[in-house]
Amino acid sequence: MPSRDDLPSTPNWLTKRHVRIGFALLLVVSLGFLVNGYLTATERGGEADLAQQADLPYDQRDQVAPPRDGATVITTSSRPGSQAEIVAFGEEGRVLYYNSSFRKFFDVDPVEGQPKTVEYVASRELPKEKCPVEAGRDNCILNSVVRVNLTSGEETHVFDRVTHKDWHDVDRLGEDRLLIADIAKDRVFVVNTTTGLTTWEWDAQSEFSIQSGGFYPDDWTHLNDVEKLDDGRITVSLRNQDQVVFIDPETGMEENWTLGSEDEYSTLYEQHNPDYIPAERGGPALLVADSENNRLVEYERQDGEWVRTWGYTSAEIQWPRDADRLPNGHTLVTDSNGRRVFELNQQGEIVWEVPVDTPYESERLGTGDESTGGETARELGLPTVGDVGVSGDVEVEQKRTNPSRQLWTVIRDSLPSLLVNGVVFIMPAWIGFRDVLTVVGMFGVAGLWVTVEFYWSAWTLQWPLSRRRD
Template sequence: MNVRSVLTRNRLRATFVIVVVLSSAVIAYGSAHGRSTASEADVPRAEPRDGHTVVTESGRYGTIVAYAPDGSLEYYDSSHTKYFDVDPVDSEATTVEYAATDTIHTEGPTCRTPPCTRNVVERVNLSTGETEEIYARYDHREKSGEWHDVDRIDDTHIVVADIVADQVFVVDTETELVEWLWDAQSEFPVDGGGAYPTNWAHINDVEYVERGEQAGRIVVSLRNQDQVVFLDRDEGLLEEWTLGAEDDYDVLYEQHNPDYIPEDEGGPAVLVADSENDRVQEFQREDGEWNRTWEWTDARMEWPRDADRLPGGNTLVADTHGERILEIDPDGDIVWEVPVSHPYDVERLETGDESTGGQSAAQLGLESRTVGAGNANDERSLLPIGTLRSLARDLLPHRLTNAAVYVSPVWMGASEFAAAIGIGLTGLAWATLEVKWGLAAAGVRFRTPVYRQDDE
């Protein structure tokens, strides 16, 4: 027996054991220290901050949480399957409206072939818990069957981002009559975007512009076309105002929650969560074109889905797979951060709807910042977890890791997912080598079917 061969095999076995043990430790650590909002008692408290902060979740848990200015938990609800956009209500200090979805798994009069969904817009007083239903509709499917955003136009009308039908519509909430509708098929081919008809355009955001030259128009995010578009209710799509282009990932890659900043705040500008590119960025309208004027990311940011410019220059962000909400000051420093298991939208109520009152990056003179190291105070950035997080981002397809993290247990992030992949690949490699070694010991040899024939 070849002693050197035996020693080499034992070293490989020891290496496999070390990899499996370390990866298992990462998974165990994540399970013990992962974020959770399964109950009100699990919600982490926040550091004090001016104003009320409301955050929604739409993934492993569906929750809406409100923090009081002193950081205490003022409101918690998890009665719906998913919560999406949330907006403050004018002239009512602690009242919000939100879009939520309930999944129906039981066959019945409202769902003959489960699963189905019921999309609802509700208004709640965060101080009293009093809730009022504004508008609701049943839809025939669960996958991509939600309304991710609604925006109020006036006391009786809202505009809805309808992912189910790939449409934007304005409805009178008193009569429930749809008074205006735009269908994405009127401008975009169905052989582009996502899979038709299950998840084609994925219209995930609408914003009614209240002031400035674009007043009365509607800003729309078509996630799967990688574009933010402007709609006029008389003219339709304003093509020259389109931001991004399908598959032009250097500009936008399946974005969420674009906010329009008007001229009186330094615009026209659009602040947007560039989700698949793991960054938030802003574009300024200059000489009939959109130019990038600001971007921010750090080593921890993964799949952000909301960014709001606050009065004073700070930017409030929901970092979904980074498992946090955070506030960034004009210098690019994180000045406030709260761990959240799967945030979708975040609002600072006293600052107005979305980025109302926030100035553009160009007017503020913000400088882009892409931080190369994670938050040193984040326990999940420490080795080996931080290393595995980086490997997951660098070596695996981004959409694969996002999809896996989205459906995995609440404590399982990119690091834990990478560790699980590492265990699987290590086990496969180990088993393959053991079989090969065993066959070699039994005298079985394999010859390659490819060989070189010498020139005659």
């Protein structure tokens, strides 16, 4: 009878030593991938370097980003091993402004008529003793709308309010009015910043059942974006319902304008930051960061329906949360789990890129708020890049990529998107999707090696564990 020292059905030259060397090489190569991922992620020098650069006189700061026309402002939301920040890179690629005084940073908008001034939304946790009595929680969140001059660093708190969740977006309506996406109460409201009074609100419960979306009341709609349109309507992004809705302040939601449907993931899947492009620039259209689908998409209104007319995806893009169409026809992309912000030209090529950990939103100053001034993809003749699916007569271009990247894409797209992005988000800042797969693979190889060694050993698997009698 064959013993466990034998390797049945294998070539004569394959011995235990060869198998062990093979397992060891696989683990060493995998470890090399992890080390390379760590070195690549920390190549910039870490978050502390940005703060150090901001402490120097501007003309003594190093170039840490590629030069570009107009300053680029980026906000980030923190994860383990990272520091949330708002950072502005000047035209020369130097740090123009840096702030990490909040726990998380979200929306950032330019202030009209003040070229180097922005308003951002940020939050920090408060201890229970500082929470309102009605909160009834161990801690709560202070949401702040802050105006800052990026050149002087002078800051003004425009509006503050305590809730139990982080606000993600605020849109300015006038000198003393803000339109707020209130994720805590699943509503949109207008507040007078002078009096603190709410002058208008729309509650998602007026149109949606609490059986829809996420867990009620903790994270039901995850209402993450609001935009006031020139025609008076308001767009609202309901992430957990996979929909962008249009609200008439007088009559309520316009159902025939809704983009997306809950759990109909081919249209939208837990999207962020939809931007409206009006008819005078080729619309009506919506440019959306389709986050859980790992793509950017644009939908155009045609004959009373939304038709997908453009898209972008790649092996590298991972959980994008913002996309702005610039006046020059380029698209500024915030790739959150891809840990970068990049700019696509009209041919779908990356022409500017800066590494940033877990960015949430980015703005190119001098180009208007978000996609203001940008035209639709159809008007510009932009080709769709990657397999995102399109409707109508749209040019599709498949960018060439190497086999290893194609393999990563196949693996990524075969796994549940919520699982992939969720795991990457809670990992240390330098770990990306490929690193997670590498770690899983290393555990698999190690487990198989242990199993093979046990098979070869003198022990047998029974209880109590005992040595085999030959």
